[in-house]
Amino acid sequence: MKRVAVFPGSFDPITRGHESIIRRAIPLFEKIIVAIGVNAEKAGFFPVEKRKEWLEKVFKNDPTVHIDIYSGLTVDYCRKNEIKYILRGLRTSADFEFERSIGQINKQMHPPIETVFLLTTPEYTALNSSIVRDIIRHGGDPHSFVPEGVEF
Numbered sequence: 158m159k160r161v162a163v164f165p166g167s168f169d170p171i172t173r174g175h176e177s178i179i180r181r182a183i184p185l186f187e188k189i190i191v192a193i194g195v196n197a198e199k200a201g202f203f204p205v206e207k208r209k210e211w212l213e214k215v216f217k218n219d220p221t222v223h224i225d226i227y228s229g230l231t232v233d234y235c236r237k238n239e240i241k242y243i244l245r246g247l248r249t250s251a252d253f254e255f256e257r258s259i260g261q262i263n264k265q266m267h268p269p270i271e272t273v274f275l276l277t278t279p280e281y282t283a284l285n286s287s288i289v290r291d292i293i294r295h296g297g298d299p300h301s302f303v304p305e306g307v308e309f
């Protein structure tokens with residue numbers, strides 16, 4: 158079976174931190190699905206189709222990176238698509254505590270799954286989508302925090 162990983166998240170919007178994790182994971186997996194999770198009760202800041210479009214643009218020259226949209230549990234998405242690896246980035250000890258519980262519960266719900274963590278490179282540790290949204294809301298320039306080609 159192919160080594161396929163899913164990188165789940167909101168990507169609202171994609172940041173250079175997300176891009177860095179995905180690019181560093183390309184050599185590790187035969188295929189990476191960047192899966193935008195949608196929640197019927199919680200609309201995002203940017204429309205999900207726009208978020209998908211940005212991801213597609215950023216990874217247009219990376220044939221092993223695919224973009225998808227899903228709702229429901231990540232483990233159900235993995236089961237349905239026969240995916241064995243969940244990829245996540247770790248920025249801080251708070252991320253670790255949060256990810257540890259999700260990772261352990263996911264494994265309990267679906268034992269074949271393994272969560273693979275990559276440590277964030279230091280320059281992106283402080284970066285997250287919510288900061289980028291705040292910069293945009295207040296009229297600042299977000300370009301140095303998002304991948305090249307992502308225009309608002």
Ligand code: ADP
Pocket residue numbers: 165166167168169172173174175178244245246247248252276277278281282283284285286
């Ligand atoms: P979620 O909605 O699950 O918080 P995000 O879109 O914020 O999803 O993040 C998806 C994944 O990207 C998570 O594993 C998160 O840790 C990782 N990530 C987010 N920002 C960064 C960053 N600056 N550097 C490295 N990884 C990051």
